[in-house]
Amino acid sequence: MMKNTIWIVLLLTLGGCSLFQSHEQYGTEQTLNLPGKVKAVWAVAPAVNLSGAETVDPLLQADLVYSQLQQVHGLTIIPVNRVVEVFVSLRIEKIQTPEQAALVCDLLGADAIVVPTVTMFDPYNPPKFGASLQLLAKPGSFVRAQNIDPRELVRAASPGPNDQVVIDTADFIQSVGMFDASNGTVRQMVMEYADGRNNPTGPMGSAEYFQSMDRYCSFVYYTLIDDLLRSPKLRR
DSSP: OOOHHHHHHHHHHHHHHHHHTOOOOOOOOOOOOSSSSEEEEEEEEEOOEEEEEHHHHOOHHHHHHHHHHHHHEEEEEEEEHHHHHHHHTTOOOHHHHHHHHHHHHHHTTOOOOEEEEEEEEOOSSOEEEEEEEEEOOOTTTTTOTTTTHHHHHHHSSOOOOOOOOOOOGEEEEEEEEEEEEEEEHHHHHHHHHHHTOOOOOSSSGGGGGHOOHHHHHHHHHHHHHHHTTTTTGGGG
């Protein structure tokens, strides 16, 4: 009787191990690469909120962009708090002109700065999120004048109250999108993005990306960054 009991326990144990090993494995997340062989340093500015939603946190949105850019091979990303420190020292709230962007990049030691903009923010399931990313590069010919207060340079480059800001399309790269999770194509994109980025045996799995707005926003920023990196201007 004792021997039979031992065999039963062993069979149950082995069966449990087999079931554990049969659990769905993690997938492999999609990765992004900076085109070419030259590495670059980018900074991320606080997000601009044009959505009208008061719950949008510009710093949180910028941190989500920062987290996604950190995973791009070939890029070194300057943290958002360092950009905020430069903004405070220059007494500006946002970048308004390419000249300001070049100065901020120069003070940070960056090659370019990414400015996120939120255009739609609806966190209720199914979530909707619209955003854009602008990449403004510091021109190779830019030289900051010595012994001049950078704040004076910012004021000189700032538009007046009645001035219309016109940015030459050669000065920046932009990626824009609106992602409605009630759209089947968008849901499929989210599921592909989630593969390898969530616990497949967890209670929610990839469905968590439709419940957590931060995760959904991260998916959108990943998609916009992918589009940004495909620009022919980065392949020169």
